Amino acid sequence: MKDIYPSRHAAMAEFSPRLDPVVHSEWNEAAPIGAQQAEQFERDGYLVLEDMFSDEEVAFLQAEAGKLLADPAALEAETVITEPGSREVRSIFAIHAQSRVLARLAADERLAGVARFLLGDEVYIHQSRLNYKPGFQGREFYWHSDFETWHVEDGMPRMRALSMSVLLAENTPHNGPLMLIPGSHRAFLTCVGATPEDHYRTSLKKQEYGVPDEDSLAELAHRHGIVAPTGKPGSVVIFDCNVMHGSNGNITPFPRANAFLVYNAVSNRLAAPFGVERPRPEFVATRGEPRAIAPISGLLLEEAPA
Amino acid sequence: MKDIYPSRHAAMAEFSPRLDPVVHSEWNEAAPIGAQQAEQFERDGYLVLEDMFSDEEVAFLQAEAGKLLADPAALEAETVITEPGSREVRSIFAIHAQSRVLARLAADERLAGVARFLLGDEVYIHQSRLNYKPGFQGREFYWHSDFETWHVEDGMPRMRALSMSVLLAENTPHNGPLMLIPGSHRAFLTCVGATPEDHYRTSLKKQEYGVPDEDSLAELAHRHGIVAPTGKPGSVVIFDCNVMHGSNGNITPFPRANAFLVYNAVSNRLAAPFGVERPRPEFVATRGEPRAIAPISGLLLEEAPA
Numbered sequence: 044m045k046d047i048y049p050s051r052h053a054a055m056a057e058f059s060p061r062l063d064p065v066v067h068s069e070w071n072e073a074a075p076i077g078a079q080q081a082e083q084f085e086r087d088g089y090l091v092l093e094d095m096f097s098d099e100e101v102a103f104l105q106a107e108a109g110k111l112l113a114d115p116a117a118l119e120a121e122t123v124i125t126e127p128g129s130r131e132v133r134s135i136f137a138i139h140a141q142s143r144v145l146a147r148l149a150a151d152e153r154l155a156g157v158a159r160f161l162l163g164d165e166v167y168i169h170q171s172r173l174n175y176k177p178g179f180q181g182r183e184f185y186w187h188s189d190f191e192t193w194h195v196e197d198g199m200p201r202m203r204a205l206s207m208s209v210l211l212a213e214n215t216p217h218n219g220p221l222m223l224i225p226g227s228h229r230a231f232l233t234c235v236g237a238t239p240e241d242h243y244r245t246s247l248k249k250q251e252y253g254v255p256d257e258d259s260l261a262e263l264a265h266r267h268g269i270v271a272p273t274g275k276p277g278s279v280v281i282f283d284c285n286v287m288h289g290s291n292g293n294i295t296p297f298p299r300a301n302a303f304l305v306y307n308a309v310s311n312r313l314a315a316p317f318g319v320e321r322p323r324p325e326f327v328a329t330r331g332e333p334r335a336i337a338p339i340s341g342l343l344l345e346e347a348p349a
Numbered sequence: 350m351k352d353i354y355p356s357r358h359a360a361m362a363e364f365s366p367r368l369d370p371v372v373h374s375e376w377n378e379a380a381p382i383g384a385q386q387a388e389q390f391e392r393d394g395y396l397v398l399e400d401m402f403s404d405e406e407v408a409f410l411q412a413e414a415g416k417l418l419a420d421p422a423a424l425e426a427e428t429v430i431t432e433p434g435s436r437e438v439r440s441i442f443a444i445h446a447q448s449r450v451l452a453r454l455a456a457d458e459r460l461a462g463v464a465r466f467l468l469g470d471e472v473y474i475h476q477s478r479l480n481y482k483p484g485f486q487g488r489e490f491y492w493h494s495d496f497e498t499w500h501v502e503d504g505m506p507r508m509r510a511l512s513m514s515v516l517l518a519e520n521t522p523h524n525g526p527l528m529l530i531p532g533s534h535r536a537f538l539t540c541v542g543a544t545p546e547d548h549y550r551t552s553l554k555k556q557e558y559g560v561p562d563e564d565s566l567a568e569l570a571h572r573h574g575i576v577a578p579t580g581k582p583g584s585v586v587i588f589d590c591n592v593m594h595g596s597n598g599n600i601t602p603f604p605r606a607n608a609f610l611v612y613n614a615v616s617n618r619l620a621a622p623f624g625v626e627r628p629r630p631e632f633v634a635t636r637g638e639p640r641a642i643a644p645i646s647g648l649l650l651e652e653a654p655a
Binding site for chain 1: 484485489491492521522523525528563566567570571575577595596597598599600601602603
């Protein structure tokens with residue numbers, strides 16, 4: 044398959060044009076979001092949907108997250124990522140495959156329906172995780188475009204995927220919220236340097252390859268600014284696969300927790316990776332025949348049927 | 350001298366009462382700040398004075414800061430503090446003693462006059478520094494009360510000192526601004542554990558002793574909340590010596606820079622340290638007979654007279 048977004052080849056970083064739409068459907072009255080929301084996603088590369096889940100649903104999700112965090116030994120060992128230099132859990136991957144509640148969340152019409160509209164296709168879960176940035180010592184995530192990694196290391200061919208962060212704790216300006224550079228999704232910023240094999244083992248803790256250069260980041264931030272959407276538990280932050288984002292650390296006592304779901308268009312299923320020999324494992328990047336999600340409507344207050 | 354604020358002695362942290370006023374003068378019409386501002390400082394332990402210095406004065410101060418940062422070899426070596434694991438300059442201490450421009454800033458009536466009013470006495474510079482949190486990789490400063498350290502390690506007897514941060518770059522919510530717990534200055538939180546000798550050598554990079562415990566911090570933050578004053582260059586953030594504060598890291602491209610001046614009441618000059626044998630060196634804590642500042646009025650656009 045031709046690589047239309049080559050990265051980590053050249054000695055200098057560059058911005059190359061985005062060759063894919065951002066919103067892959069024509070908006071109409073039946074769309075699950077408003078016309079202005081679709082326009083905002085197209086323009087800024089992100090969108091916040093406030094109060095998508097009720098307090099009762101949030102409590103149900105928080106309880107499930109608490110169960111998973113309390114007993115990491117019950118999970119596939121490789122899916123549990125700890126803070127660098129600590130045993131504190133930072134992320135649990137493949138939550139849709141390890142928890143019926145979170146599988147139900149991923150299939151929820153309020154999320155999957157919006158993903159199907161924005162991506163203009165049936166969708167499946169490319170990656171899912173529970174992120175937990177503990178209070179006092181949560182570390183930063185440096186700037187990155189998800190697509191750059193998913194393309195080079197996983198073989199995602201085109202920009203036709205998006206992430207949804209379902210907030211399970213309040214995002215304040217102070218507890219290391221997600222920061223985005225709105226508009227940065229409209230160009231592809233290549234990264235410098237080759238990728239070592241099995242890079243994912245360290246990159247899930249701390250990224251060292253596929254890292255944008257400082258000059259380009261400064262250019263983007265000066266041109267577009269930086270936003271850090273705040274919101275209450277139950278709100279959802281949706282962002283395009285190519286928007287530049289990251290987060291500062293968190294010394295406050297307030298942990299930050301979210302359930303993180305990456306939807307990919309079924310037509311955009313993974314090919315062989317474009318920059319490494321061996322693809323990353325299944326728990327960070329779903330491979331093979333995609334299982335399209337059948338959206339489920341109704342309140343999220345019980346487990347999905349088996 | 351009797352130690353009325355013992356810390357780092359007991360095995361458990363505790364809140365003990367503050368035995369000193371916060372505002373040490375009676376407000377009257379001649380005061381350099383308004384009655385409401387004085388009340389706010391009393392209640393919250395901090396105050397933001399916006400646009401205290403004109404754009405032209407800010408440019409003058411920025412140019413001086415740039416000169417100092419560009420040629421650290423010209424400064425006393427021990428006053429230059431680098432980021433942990435890096436040669437990037439994080440702070441330069443004793444700037445009032447090493448730069449005539451910054452000595453002039455410290456004596457400026459707009460700062461020294463407010464310090465004299467709030468402390469109800471003549472004042473001198475206990476400590477000064479230029480803080481520079483570089484973009485992309487600025488690290489956090491963990492929570493602390495300055496007074497706890499100044500008392501235990503420097504021998505400052507009473508709570509009759511304050512800090513002024515003169516912003517030289519914009520403080521945004523995203524570039525690791527100073528965070529404060531308003532109201533936390535009204536009790537003294539003791540820290541646990543003894544202090545090794547010459548602790549200052551590492552503590553200026555990363556604090557390990559005199560660190561508040563997580564339970565007490567959580568209690569303070571839940572009770573009082575957290576604020577992070579933002580502001581343009583030329584604004585001044587004033588805060589009490591005992592207010593709990595810290596800052597997150599900074600992955601944004603926007604550096605954070607400020608000139609930091611600690612004013613102490615002449616009547617509150619340092620005694621022997623209350624928790625260590627050997628006091629910290631002169632460049633972090635001015636000892637001996639205090640030289641009271643004679644406030645200078647007028648625009649800050651040239652060096653102080655020799």
